[in-house]
Amino acid sequence: MQNYRIGVLLSAYNGDKYIAQQIESIMKQKNRDHITLLVRNDGSTDKTGKILKKLENKYDNLRVINGPNIGLVASFFELLKTGLNEYNFDYYSFSDQDDYWLEDKLQTAVNYIEKESNNIPILYGCRSIVVDDNLNKTEFVTQAKECRITFYNTAIQNIVIGHNQVLNKKLAEVLVKHHQGYDNIYSQDLWIENVAAVTGKIIFDNTPHTLYRMHGHNQLGYGKGKLDRVLGHLIRLKKKEPQKMAKQLDDFVESYKDFISDEEKNEIKLFLCSQHNIKTRIDYIRRTKLYRQTAKETIQFKILYVLGAYCI
Structure with a gap:
């Protein structure tokens, strides 16, 4: 697909410390000409709004949506609905506000998905290099795929981390059509992964294409050392x-x-x-x-x- 369009969906909340750096990494993607970045400001009370306004003036493919604080899960689903109904993107990529993407992330995802049939919902994921606040590498890389990813696996394990998830339009349509509320979704990453497992196919790339920043607000799971992992x-x-x-x-x-x-x-x-x-x-x-x-x-x-x- 030569003229595909990919929507990057980012929910921002009080992210003034790192969000500009993350957006800059998105704008450095090899396939930037195909990208529209939709950022929903989820009622931030810090300088996030000012930073986003400045970046929106700088980049013609950045759209900022200001809204009340509805929480991360609801905010991401609102972005997905907006991307599907108002922009009709071919692909949808979720982004956190505090990571950093390597320049081949989105093009690699599209290349993998395009090898598959467009008639089924597809979810792409990859690994991340775990870094500290200043993007210095730690000794960790996120979970690798070592066996088949089926519903019997995704039911109890989230291997496709949200900031690495890239969806085709078929999967986006299924997610929006069958969505019934947010109250009992504690992890949209895992919800989306399960939807892909039972409705279509999950593709996993063991090569990392993102830097997963560990800082005071997201230490769970990996951290900066083995002790941090145990504590997490x-x-x-x-x-x-x-x-x-x-x-x-x-x-x-x-x-x-x-x-x-x-x-x-x-x-x-x-x-x-x-x-x-x-x-x-x-x-x-x-x-x-x-x-x-x-x-x-x-x-x-x-x-x-x-x-x-x-x-x-």
């Missing part, structure tokens, strides 16, 4: 993130039941209904089809399930 996992447990994932999964199955096979529905039903006591949890986990990308991670999931971390 403990904080996730304290915040009951496995429980929130299970609740979101329950709502997801209801929303997309027409796309989910009977076998998959039965697996999720067992996952949710076996949680009531430790005996039923042990019985279920012995025969579950759910898995994570590595054997070690799958064992960790099973231990957490038996301990009741996913109980809702």
Whole structure:
């Protein structure tokens, strides 16, 4: 596709420290002539609005939408609807406000997607290099794909991080058409990944094309060292993130039941209904089809399930 158009969707909230640098990296993309950047200012109270206005005057392919604070999930879905209904882009790419993109990120994503059929929903993702506040590399790279990505995997693991997600129009249309509210979506990344898994196809590129900035507000998961990773996992447990994932999964199955096979529905039903006591949890986990990308991670999931971390 020679004349494709790609909409980059960025929800901004009090991001004055890093957002200009991120936008500059988007504007340095190899396929910039194909890009329109839509930024929704989600009720920021810092200097974000002034920075965006200045950048909008600088770049003719930047559009700023100012709105009230509705939260990250709702803001991203509003951007997706705007991109689809008002611009009708061929591709849609989500962006955080504090990362930095390598110049080949979007062109690489488009190249991968164009190799597939346009008749099915497609989600592209890649790895990220983990960096510190000043974009200095740490020793970490985000999760690699080591086995097939199916619904039995995405149900309990988010491998396609939001700032690396690029969608074709078919997937965007499915997301907007079947969306039923935001209250029970704690992670739009994982929601979109699950939608792609049951309606179409997920493509994953193990080569990193973004810098994932770790700072005081997003230390969970990776951090700047091994101790940060351990602490991040403990904080996730304290915040009951496995429980929130299970609740979101329950709502997801209801929303997309027409796309989910009977076998998959039965697996999720067992996952949710076996949680009531430790005996039923042990019985279920012995025969579950759910898995994570590595054997070690799958064992960790099973231990957490038996301990009741996913109980809702």
